[in-house]
Amino acid sequence: MNRTLVRGLAAAALLVGTALPACAQEISFTDQEGRAVSLAGPAERIVTIPMPMASSVIAIDGGTEHLVGMNPVSKAAITEGILGKIFAESRDINDAVTDANFVPNVEALAAVDPDLVIQWGGRGGDLVDPITNAGLTTMLILYGTEELTRGYMGMTAAALGKPERFAEHVAWRDEVMKEIEARTRDIPEGDRPKVLHFGRILNGMTASGSGNNYTDWYINLVGGQNAAAELDGSKPVNAEQVAAWDPDIITLNNFEPGLTVQAVYDDPVLSLTSAARNHRVYRMPLGGYRWDPPNQESPLTWMWLANLVHPELFQFDLRAEMKAAYKTLYNYDLSEADIDGVLWMDMQGDAANYDAFKAR
Amino acid sequence: MSASNEGLAGVARLSVPVSRLVATYLGAIALLALTLIAGIGVGRYGVDPTRIFAIIGQSIADPVRELGEVDERIVILVRVPRVLLAALCGAALAISGAALQGVFRNPLVSPQVLGISQGAAFGGAMAILFGIWGLPLLAIVFLSGLSALALVGFIARINGRSEIVTVILSGMIVGAMFSALVSLAQFLADPNGPLPAIVYWLMGSFASTTWERLLIAAPGLAIGMIVLWGLRFRLNILSLDEAEARSLGARPELERWLVFALVAFIVGSQVAVSGIVGWIGLVIPHAARLLVGHDHRTLLPASMLLGAAYLVAVDTLARTMTAAEIPLGILTALVGAPVFAVLLRNHYRERSGR
Numbered sequence: 183m184n185r186t187l188v189r190g191l192a193a194a195a196l197l198v199g200t201a202l203p204a205c206a207q208e209i210s211f212t213d214q215e216g217r218a219v220s221l222a223g224p225a226e227r228i229v230t231i232p233m234p235m236a237s238s239v240i241a242i243d244g245g246t247e248h249l250v251g252m253n254p255v256s257k258a259a260i261t262e263g264i265l266g267k268i269f270a271e272s273r274d275i276n277d278a279v280t281d282a283n284f285v286p287n288v289e290a291l292a293a294v295d296p297d298l299v300i301q302w303g304g305r306g307g308d309l310v311d312p313i314t315n316a317g318l319t320t321m322l323i324l325y326g327t328e329e330l331t332r333g334y335m336g337m338t339a340a341a342l343g344k345p346e347r348f349a350e351h352v353a354w355r356d357e358v359m360k361e362i363e364a365r366t367r368d369i370p371e372g373d374r375p376k377v378l379h380f381g382r383i384l385n386g387m388t389a390s391g392s393g394n395n396y397t398d399w400y401i402n403l404v405g406g407q408n409a410a411a412e413l414d415g416s417k418p419v420n421a422e423q424v425a426a427w428d429p430d431i432i433t434l435n436n437f438e439p440g441l442t443v444q445a446v447y448d449d450p451v452l453s454l455t456s457a458a459r460n461h462r463v464y465r466m467p468l469g470g471y472r473w474d475p476p477n478q479e480s481p482l483t484w485m486w487l488a489n490l491v492h493p494e495l496f497q498f499d500l501r502a503e504m505k506a507a508y509k510t511l512y513n514y515d516l517s518e519a520d521i522d523g524v525l526w527m528d529m530q531g532d533a534a535n536y537d538a539f540k541a542r
Numbered sequence: 543m544s545a546s547n548e549g550l551a552g553v554a555r556l557s558v559p560v561s562r563l564v565a566t567y568l569g570a571i572a573l574l575a576l577t578l579i580a581g582i583g584v585g586r587y588g589v590d591p592t593r594i595f596a597i598i599g600q601s602i603a604d605p606v607r608e609l610g611e612v613d614e615r616i617v618i619l620v621r622v623p624r625v626l627l628a629a630l631c632g633a634a635l636a637i638s639g640a641a642l643q644g645v646f647r648n649p650l651v652s653p654q655v656l657g658i659s660q661g662a663a664f665g666g667a668m669a670i671l672f673g674i675w676g677l678p679l680l681a682i683v684f685l686s687g688l689s690a691l692a693l694v695g696f697i698a699r700i701n702g703r704s705e706i707v708t709v710i711l712s713g714m715i716v717g718a719m720f721s722a723l724v725s726l727a728q729f730l731a732d733p734n735g736p737l738p739a740i741v742y743w744l745m746g747s748f749a750s751t752t753w754e755r756l757l758i759a760a761p762g763l764a765i766g767m768i769v770l771w772g773l774r775f776r777l778n779i780l781s782l783d784e785a786e787a788r789s790l791g792a793r794p795e796l797e798r799w800l801v802f803a804l805v806a807f808i809v810g811s812q813v814a815v816s817g818i819v820g821w822i823g824l825v826i827p828h829a830a831r832l833l834v835g836h837d838h839r840t841l842l843p844a845s846m847l848l849g850a851a852y853l854v855a856v857d858t859l860a861r862t863m864t865a866a867e868i869p870l871g872i873l874t875a876l877v878g879a880p881v882f883a884v885l886l887r888n889h890y891r892e893r894s895g896r
Binding site: 420423 | 585616620729
């Protein structure tokens with residue numbers, strides 16, 4: 183009798199013991215559109231439709247096993263950039279689940295059998311309803327500010343069951359941001375160089391204005407001012423308007439394949455801007471993801487731009503920072519050649535203030 | 543129309559007093575000159591008027607000189623070709639609209655009716671999708687505009703003849719088909735690569751005008767305008783009843799297709815360098831008709847002058863109103879559509895009143 187009771191109690195204890203962690207594994211949170219998201223356990227098959235999220239998932243997760251689908255434009259960044267070298271298997275991840283405009287191909291999506299789909303919110307039901315109607319768990323994120331970026335990265339880490347990865351990441355972002363802000367907060371407008379970012383420049387120019395724009399935010403963070411601040415969001419502009427703004431620094435996007443700084447130096451009007459005359463034209467680096475939009479390497483973007491906008495105030499050792507960051511994010515040791523590739527050293531090595539980024 | 547009521551005599555005599563014609567032409571020329579000067583003088587980058595005169599004077603004296611200053615480059619390399627191209631396109635589109643309206647004997651048609659603009663736009667969208675720019679893009683746009691026309695001809699030709707109504711309907715069919723194909727191209731394009739270019743270009747813009755583009759489009763536009771102007775008597779006759787026209791020695795079928803081909807030539811050249819610019823061919827001939835009457839000998843030149851002035855004015859607004867460059871098609875539609883609505887109502891009120 184007693185032995186049976188003891189065995190019974192032991193069995194019960196064992197059952198309760200194993201059941202408790204299973205309950206604790208259930209993950210639920212509210213996404214950035216206020217929807218409740220709940221997962222039975224850490225997500226094992228994630229599809230990312232927003233472009234920066236593919237590399238963010240890989241970075242937070244520390245590998246590619248849990249990423250099963252991504253945006254074709256994310257794939258382009260992987261194959262052109264260094265992430266495809268660090269994680270060779272990422273080149274084989276399915277990118278047919280959505281088109282470049284974030285419209286999901288639901289059948290391809292369902293075929294991949296995801297347990298979590300990350301999608302943009304705030305852009306209408308056409309992007310979201312097909313996914314939720316198919317019964318797939320969806321997490322919606324919003325673009326624009328550093329706060330939102332941290333928010334959705336935190337959710338992604340929670341979904342992956344790795345909140346501690348996020349905690350270290352956000353601590354790093356916060357540290358760098360505060361360090362830069364402390365020195366730039368009080369810079370008056372007259373001492374802030376005008377920075378102009380071209381979202382497109384070949385075959386028609388668009389400039390990044392202010393108003394829910396991440397680029398505008400970090401230009402101001404590093405002590406510059408947005409030359410195109412009067413524009414609301416990203417808008418088409420002509421050469422005359424750029425000449426009227428006369429930016430001190432020009433940055434180019436990473437979305438146009440084959441874009442080089444010659445696009446500015448060869449243009450008859452753009453080549454006479456202060457930026458071009460002083461050789462302060464730079465293409466944004468392409469690392470684990472494009473450095474222009476918000477992503478897991480953003481603090482590196484801020485440091486890079488701070489060194490270029492205010493070389494007298496900031497002398498970050500970018501190469502060392504990159505090596506440390508890539509080790510933490512991807513467990514990868516950057517070579518000197520890798521860093522030169524990310525920073526487009528071949529193309530803009532002789533640009534103003536770029537010596538600070540050269541290998542010693 | 544007055545010509546058919548008065549027969550032969552009506553065709554030969556001008557229906558509007560000479561003094562009014564002269565006043566209209568002088569006014570239109572003055573207006574064109576004004577818009578050209580304003581176009582070269584204003585812009586987001588402020589340049590002093592005296593400085594502009596100096597720059598232009600120096601360039602006329604020495605056309606191949608090196609342009610070192612940014613204001614020189616803006617005036618000579620950005621504004622002047624843009625204003626000239628807008629003027630040429632405005633004139634060419636207006637005269638093609640007037641010619642089409644004469645051929646169809648209906649003032650409510652334009653190059654878009656024949657599906658030529660849509661065909662040219664499709665060629666351009668496909669070329670951009672495959673990353674083709676420059677001269678090959680122009681060739682593709684022009685050829686696809688012509689192919690749209692050929693398709694219309696093929697569909698409309700029944701038993702060796704093509705009725706006007708059939709041609710209009712075929713134009714609508716072909717136009718709708720090419721529009722759908724353009725939407726397909728947009729759907730397939732990568733938003734971070736060619737797509738924004740396609741969308742922006744389909745709304746029409748002279749923002750990317752350079753001297754090179756001007757020189758590429760100018761021959762097509764000029765030849766089209768000159769030959770259409772040469773057909774002015776024929777157009778008067780084509781606006782007669784078909785039997786009357788044949789009895790006067792015209793060959794309406796052949797001449798109609800000649801006009802169509804010239805319009806395709808003009809529209810293809812224009813779409814190739816600036817995307818689809820609509821409403822010019824529809825609205826300007828009406829305004830010209832109000833001033834100088836239906837006779838093509840006076841209507842065509844008046845349309846050209848007014849069309850040129852109008853498009854230069856609208857394009858100048860598009861690039862100066864705000865810091866962002868407004869696509870031209872938006873402005874021409876915003877102005878053109880209400881004006882056209884008024885003209886439409888007047889036209890049908892007149893028709894039912896007779």
